[in-house]
Amino acid sequence: MSKCHSDLSLVEEVSSRGNMRESSHMKKGPWTSAEDAILVDYVKKHGEGNWNAVQKNSGLSRCGKSCRLRWANHLRPDLKKGVFTPEEEQRIIELHAKLGNKWARMAAELPGRTDNEIKNYWNTRIKRLQRAGLPIYPPDVCLLMNRSQEESHNVASMPTRNSFGSNLLHSDAFEIPQVEFENLELNQQILSSPALLDIPAKTMLKRVVGPSHGYGLMFPIAHPPKRLRESVSSYLSMPNQLTEYAYKKRYDEPYKLSSPYDSDLSTNDLSSFGIPPGSNALLDSNFSPPEPMSGPIKLELPSYQYSDIQQDSWGNPAVPLPLVESVDTVIQSPSMERVKSDCFTSQNTGLLEAVLYESQKLNSSKDDSFQQSSSTSMLDDVANFPLKHCEIELEAHCDPNSPLAHSATSVLRCKGKKEIPNQMADSRLDDFLEPGQFGHENRCVRDKPIVIDAIAALLGEDTGCGY
DNA sequence: AAGAACGCCAACCGCATTCCC
DNA sequence: TGGGAATGCGGTTGGCGTTCT
Numbered sequence: 001m002s003k004c005h006s007d008l009s010l011v012e013e014v015s016s017r018g019n020m021r022e023s024s025h026m027k028k029g030p031w032t033s034a035e036d037a038i039l040v041d042y043v044k045k046h047g048e049g050n051w052n053a054v055q056k057n058s059g060l061s062r063c064g065k066s067c068r069l070r071w072a073n074h075l076r077p078d079l080k081k082g083v084f085t086p087e088e089e090q091r092i093i094e095l096h097a098k099l100g101n102k103w104a105r106m107a108a109e110l111p112g113r114t115d116n117e118i119k120n121y122w123n124t125r126i127k128r129l130q131r132a133g134l135p136i137y138p139p140d141v142c143l144l145m146n147r148s149q150e151e152s153h154n155v156a157s158m159p160t161r162n163s164f165g166s167n168l169l170h171s172d173a174f175e176i177p178q179v180e181f182e183n184l185e186l187n188q189q190i191l192s193s194p195a196l197l198d199i200p201a202k203t204m205l206k207r208v209v210g211p212s213h214g215y216g217l218m219f220p221i222a223h224p225p226k227r228l229r230e231s232v233s234s235y236l237s238m239p240n241q242l243t244e245y246a247y248k249k250r251y252d253e254p255y256k257l258s259s260p261y262d263s264d265l266s267t268n269d270l271s272s273f274g275i276p277p278g279s280n281a282l283l284d285s286n287f288s289p290p291e292p293m294s295g296p297i298k299l300e301l302p303s304y305q306y307s308d309i310q311q312d313s314w315g316n317p318a319v320p321l322p323l324v325e326s327v328d329t330v331i332q333s334p335s336m337e338r339v340k341s342d343c344f345t346s347q348n349t350g351l352l353e354a355v356l357y358e359s360q361k362l363n364s365s366k367d368d369s370f371q372q373s374s375s376t377s378m379l380d381d382v383a384n385f386p387l388k389h390c391e392i393e394l395e396a397h398c399d400p401n402s403p404l405a406h407s408a409t410s411v412l413r414c415k416g417k418k419e420i421p422n423q424m425a426d427s428r429l430d431d432f433l434e435p436g437q438f439g440h441e442n443r444c445v446r447d448k449p450i451v452i453d454a455i456a457a458l459l460g461e462d463t464g465c466g467y
Numbered sequence: 468a469a470g471a472a473c474g475c476c477a478a479c480c481g482c483a484t485t486c487c488c
Numbered sequence: 489t490g491g492g493a494a495t496g497c498g499g500t501t502g503g504c505g506t507t508c509t
Contacts, residue, residue, distance in 0.1 A: 030477070030503095052494070068495070069478070104497060115497075120476055123499095127474080 027061040031070050035060060039067055040075050073114045080112025084121060092118055097141050 031039075042058040048071065051064030060067065073079075084092070088110055095106040101122075103115035110118065129136060137145075 028479075050494080064494075065480090065496095066478075072496095073477075101498065116477075119498075124475065131473095 026055075026063045026066070028066075031062075031074075035062065036070070036075055039070060043071060043075070069116075073116050078112055079114065084113075088113065089121075092122065093137065093141060096122060097137050097145050 027035075038058050038060050039054065039062075042054050042060075046053070046057075051068040051071075054060055054064060054067045055062060062070070091110060092106060095109055099105050101119075103119040103122075106118050107113050107115040126136060
């Protein structure tokens with residue numbers, strides 16, 4: 001990296017945004033070994049800190065910021081170089097589930113690793129999973145987070161919805177429950193069977209995207225990537241092999257299901273997919289049906305910040321709902337009415353969310369009856385959620401050329417264009433709207449046009465929504 | 468074989484917070 | 489106590505190497 005740039009000329013031009021004094025003579029770009037030596041020597045003599053003095057006293061043409069970064073990320077003697085070990089990867093997953101994008105805090109828990117390193121690793125991992133259409137967190141991480149959250153709820157009084165969300169947005173403002181991920185280790189042992197591990201990724205993918213749409217598309221690939229095989233393989237190399245098991249099982253045994261649209265798909269069925277009942281996986285879009293994890297999803301919130309909704313959905317009384325982070329979730333979640341305006345607060349960033357917030361408000365005014373949906377229907381919703389979710393995801397992906405392929409917009413665009421085979425589309429909708437399946441008269445679908453129109457209006461598009 | 472796509476990662480940037488005078 | 493400097497942090501960018509088509 002440093003080779004061809006080692007003789008980068010000093011930055012002569014004054015950056016219009018940067019510090020004029022610094023940028024006028026500070027070198028940028030990759031560090032040379034000579035510069036490294038100077039910096040190391042300086043720190044040895046003077047210790048860390050006072051980074052601006054480095055430039056003054058050592059002759060380095062680097063700003064203090066750059067020196068600090070270089071030292072922290074590359075020159076520190078206690079740095080651990082090389083790829084992350086499986087244990088470290090597992091720890092990162094756990095920490096991210098707990099902390100969100102708090103790279104520095106995560107680095108503090110991983111001796112010898114830097115925040116930048118962890119951040120890069122995570123972002124790469126996310127991309128990989130996203131391309132493979134796999135969840136961010138292994139299901140059992142979600143489960144354990146849920147359990148932890150549940151326990152903490154039993155101890156502490158329930159905060160108000162707003163305060164709860166607010167606290168969660170500031171991870172420093174509350175005590176993060178200590179979650180032990182012992183099960184993950186257990187899981188690693190569960191499926192070390194070669195029979196489960198030696199599944200050719202191509203075979204898996206065939207089944208995923210194969211002609212039998214009813215089954216394969218249950219777990220659609222977000223964007224069939226060039227390197228999908230690598231993506232999936234990488235995911236399967238994750239330390240958590242329960243997740244692995246879940247996917248292998250899902251991918252390898254789809255034909256054993258009588259129908260993916262069975263209306264009586266129960267929590268047991270979910271479990272067979274590796275989705276633990278109550279897992280965040282179901283509702284926070286961190287779990288499959290593989291949500292394309294780009295775009296609307298904000299990764300910085302720890303998954304367990306959403307965990308209440310699962311608990312709620314699985315039978316407990318109403319508890320704070322998650323901040324809705326994803327348009328997809330907004331549209332797909334069968335329990336959207338419960339979110340209502342107090343969940344779509346203006347605190348949420350993002351134009352789409354703002355639009356959705358407005359549309360929800362509009363809708364809620366004429367849809368009060370849904371407020372009364374029972375917890376039973378909630379259970380039904382959740383039990384059927386993955387399937388419905390998948391269906392919508394399918395729609396989202398039917399236009400692979402769309403840059404918004406996994407946005408709500410593309411969902412509608414697809415619908416209008418009927419790019420999905422008719423038979424498929426029709427049956428999908430019928431299954432989706434099976435009478436009696438939802439106690440709320442398919443409200444989640446009924447609401448869609450409003451949300452969609454709002455988004456379309458925002459984007460200046462005519463969705464041609466044929467509702 | 469060549470170009471495109473992608474992964475990886477170092478480094479930069481802007482903002483927030485802390486420190487110090 | 490206010491303001492500037494220093495530091496910390498997280499998001500983003502850009503370049504290079506690798507893989508795929």
